[in-house]
Amino acid sequence: MTDEGAGGAGGDRGLPAGSPNDGGPEPVDGDGRTRTPAARGVRLAEGVRSGDRRMLARLLTEIEDRTSVAEAALRLLYPVSGNAHLVGITGAPGAGKSTLVAALARAVRTTGRPAAVLAIDPSSPITGGALLGDRIRMQEHAGDRNVFIRSMASRGHAGGLAAAAVDAAAALDAAGFPVVFLETVGAGQSEVEVASIADTTVVVEAPEMGDEVQAIKAGLLEVADIVVVTKGDRPGARRTAAQLRAMLTVGTTDEADALRRAEAHGRRRPKRPEVMLVTAPTGDGIPELLAALDRRHEERDAAALQPARVARAAAQLDAVMAERLRARLRDGPHRAAVTDVLRSMAAHEIDPYAAADRVMKLLEESVAG
Amino acid sequence: MADRRIKVLIAKPGLDGHDRGAKVLARGLRDEGFEVVYTGLRQTPEMIASAALQEDVDVVGLSILSGAHMTLVPRVCRALRDEGLGDVLVTVGGIIPDDDVPALREAGVDRVFGPGTTIGEVAEYLRTNVRPRETA
Numbered sequence: 001m002t003d004e005g006a007g008g009a010g011g012d013r014g015l016p017a018g019s020p021n022d023g024g025p026e027p028v029d030g031d032g033r034t035r036t037p038a039a040r041g042v043r044l045a046e047g048v049r050s051g052d053r054r055m056l057a058r059l060l061t062e063i064e065d066r067t068s069v070a071e072a073a074l075r076l077l078y079p080v081s082g083n084a085h086l087v088g089i090t091g092a093p094g095a096g097k098s099t100l101v102a103a104l105a106r107a108v109r110t111t112g113r114p115a116a117v118l119a120i121d122p123s124s125p126i127t128g129g130a131l132l133g134d135r136i137r138m139q140e141h142a143g144d145r146n147v148f149i150r151s152m153a154s155r156g157h158a159g160g161l162a163a164a165a166v167d168a169a170a171a172l173d174a175a176g177f178p179v180v181f182l183e184t185v186g187a188g189q190s191e192v193e194v195a196s197i198a199d200t201t202v203v204v205e206a207p208e209m210g211d212e213v214q215a216i217k218a219g220l221l222e223v224a225d226i227v228v229v230t231k232g233d234r235p236g237a238r239r240t241a242a243q244l245r246a247m248l249t250v251g252t253t254d255e256a257d258a259l260r261r262a263e264a265h266g267r268r269r270p271k272r273p274e275v276m277l278v279t280a281p282t283g284d285g286i287p288e289l290l291a292a293l294d295r296r297h298e299e300r301d302a303a304a305l306q307p308a309r310v311a312r313a314a315a316q317l318d319a320v321m322a323e324r325l326r327a328r329l330r331d332g333p334h335r336a337a338v339t340d341v342l343r344s345m346a347a348h349e350i351d352p353y354a355a356a357d358r359v360m361k362l363l364e365e366s367v368a369g
Numbered sequence: 370m371a372d373r374r375i376k377v378l379i380a381k382p383g384l385d386g387h388d389r390g391a392k393v394l395a396r397g398l399r400d401e402g403f404e405v406v407y408t409g410l411r412q413t414p415e416m417i418a419s420a421a422l423q424e425d426v427d428v429v430g431l432s433i434l435s436g437a438h439m440t441l442v443p444r445v446c447r448a449l450r451d452e453g454l455g456d457v458l459v460t461v462g463g464i465i466p467d468d469d470v471p472a473l474r475e476a477g478v479d480r481v482f483g484p485g486t487t488i489g490e491v492a493e494y495l496r497t498n499v500r501p502r503e504t505a
C-alpha cells in the first residue's frame with residue numbers, strides 16, 4: 001500500500017468529522033508517515049467499503065489482535081453491516097465441515113453471489129501456535145476474488161473468540177459478502193459459543209459415529225438449527241440420518257412439556273433442527289441445504305431469528321466491556337489500588353468476592369466523581 | 370497492542386507430491402508458536418498469492434523437491450508483487466542446488482533452506498527477519 005507518494009494528502013481524505021477516539025500518534029508504515037490508530041482504522045474501513053481485498057485482510061488481522069485500529073474501523077462498518085447471513089458450521093474433527101463449506105461456497109457462487117468463509121482452528125494453549133488446515137479443502141476457490149477465505153486461530157481469548165469472529169463477520173458483511181460461513185471445531189466451550197452466535201447453526205455429523213451421537217446430543221445438537229449428515233456416499237449414512245431424525249423427533253413429542261420446563265428455567269426454547277443428508281464432493285444434497293439456509297435468512301426478521309441476534313449482541317457487548325474493564329484496571333488511575341487488592345487476595349486476607357466489591361467501589365467512585 | 374503472532378503460509382507449488390517436508394515444517398513452526406496456514410499440494414502461483422493476500426501472512430514458505438523451482442519460484446514472486454504483497458518475506462526449501470540460489474534471490478526470495486534444516490533455524494530466521502506489516 002505504498003501507492004500514494006510520500007508527503008501525499010495522508011490518511012485524512014474523506015474522514016468523517018468527530019471520527020473514533022484518538023489513541024495518540026503511533027509511528028507506522030515504511031513510508032515514515034505517522035498516523036493515529038483511529039486514522040488507520042478509518043482508512044481500512046474506507047478500503048473495505050470500496051472493495052479492496054487487501055485492506056479487508058488487514059482489517060481482519062487487526063480484529064484478531066483486538067487493536068484500537070480495528071475498533072475505529074468497526075465503529076464505521078458496524079452500521080453498514082447486518083445484512084449478511086452468518087452461518088455457523090460446527091461438528092467433530094474430521095466430520096467433513098471444510099468440504100461442506102467448499103461445496104456450499106460453490107453453490108452460492110452458481111447463484112452469482114460472492115461468499116466468505118471464516119475457518120477457526122485451535123491454538124496450542126502451550127506455545128500459542130496454530131496449524132490452520134481448513135483451506136486445503138477449499139483451494140478450488142483460490143483465485144476467485146468473490147470467495148474470500150480466512151483462517152483464524154482461536155488464540156487465548158477468554159470469551160473473546162466469539163467477539164473476534166462476530167467482528168470479522170461484520171467486516172466481511174460490510175465488504176459486501178451476503179453470506180459468511182463460520183467453521184469451528186465442535187469441541188470446547190468457546191467453540192460452541194461461536195456456533196451459537198451465528199444466525200443459523202449447522203451441526204455436521206459424519207456417519208458411523210455410532211453411540212457418540214448420544215454423547216453429542218446434550219451439547220452440540222442443542223445449538224443446531226440444521227443437522228447435516230455428511231459423507232452420504234459412506235455406508236451407514238442413511239441410517240445415521242434416520243437415527244438422528246428419530247432422536248430429534250423423540251425429543252419433541254412432549255414439546256409442550258419441554259417448552260414449559262425450558263421457560264421455567266429461563267432457557268431459550270429448544271430448537272427442532274431439520275436433518276439433511278449430503279455428499280459434499282459430488283454436490284448431492286447441497287442445493288437443498290443452500291435453499292434451506294436461504295429460506296432461513298429470508299425469514300430473518302421473524303421472531304425465530306431474534307434470539308440469535310440478541311445473543312450475539314450480548315456476546316459482543318460482554319467482550320468489549322470485559323476488554324475495557326481489564327484495560328481500565330490495568331492502566332487506569334486505580335492501578336495501584338487494584339494491585340493492593342490483588343496482594344491481599346493472594347495472601348488470603350480477603351476473599352475474591354470482597355476483592356470484587358472493592359474494585360466495583362473504586363469504579364463507581366470514579367464514575368460518580 | 371496485543372503481541373502480534375507471526376503468520377506463515379506453507380505452500381507446495383506445481384505438481385510435486387513430496388509433502389513430508391512441508392508438513393514437518395508446518396507442524397514444527399506451530400510448535401514454535403507461529404500461526405501456520407497450510408494449503409496443500411498442487412498450488413498455482415496465483416492460488417498461492419491469493420491465499421497469502423486473504424490470510425494476510427507475514428511469510429510465504431514454498432517447499433519444492435521436484436526440481437521445478439527455477440520456473441515456479443519466480444512466478445510465485447511475481448504473483449505476490451502483483452497482489453501488492455512485495456513486503457512479504459519469501460522463503461524456499463526442499464531440494465535446491467546451491468548454484469540456483471543466487472537466481473532465486475534475484476527473483477525475490479529472501480532465504481533458501483535445504484535438507485537437514487532444523488525447525489529452530491527456520492523459526493529463528495523468521496523471527497528476526499519478518500518485516501513489520503504496514504497497516505493502512
Ligand code: B12
Nearest residue numbers: 386387388389390430431432434435436462463483484486
Ligand atoms: C521420501 C521421498 C519420496 C516419497 C514422498 C513421500 C511424501 N509424501 O513426501 C515418494 C516415495 C512418494 C517419492 C516419490 C517420488 N520422488 Co522422491 N524422494 C523422497 C526422498 C527420499 C526424501 C524426501 C523427504 O521426505 N525428506 C524428508 C523431509 C522432512 O525433508 P525435506 O523435504 O527436504 O524438507 C526439509 C528441508 O528441505 C526444509 N524444507 C523443505 N521445504 C521447506 C520449505 C520452507 C519454506 C523452508 C523454510 C524449509 C523447507 O525443511 C525440511 C526439514 O528439514 C528424496 C531424497 C532426499 N534425500 O531428499 C527423494 C526425491 C525428492 N525424490 C525424487 C524423485 C525424482 C521422485 C519421483 C519423481 C520418482 C522417483 N524417482 O521416485 C516421485 C515423484 C512423486 C511426486 N508425485 O512428486 C528426487 C527429486 C529429484 C530432483 N529434485 O531433481 C529425489 C531428490 C531423490 C533423488 N535423489 O533422485 N519420493
Ligand SMILES: Nc1nc2c(ncn2[C@@H]2O[C@H](COP(=O)(O)OP(=O)(O)OP(=O)(O)O)[C@@H](O)[C@H]2O)c(=O)[nH]1
Nearest residue numbers: 092093094095096097098099137231232279280281
Ligand atoms: N467419502 C467421503 N469423504 C469425505 C466427504 N466429505 C469429506 N470427506 C473426507 O473427510 C475428511 C475430513 O474432511 P474435512 O472437510 O477436512 O473435515 P473437517 O470437519 O473440516 O475437519 P477438521 O477441520 O479437521 O475438524 C477428508 O479426508 C475428506 O476428504 C464425503 O462426502 N465423502
Ligand SMILES: [Mg+2]
Nearest residue numbers: 097098133134
Ligand atoms: Mg475443517
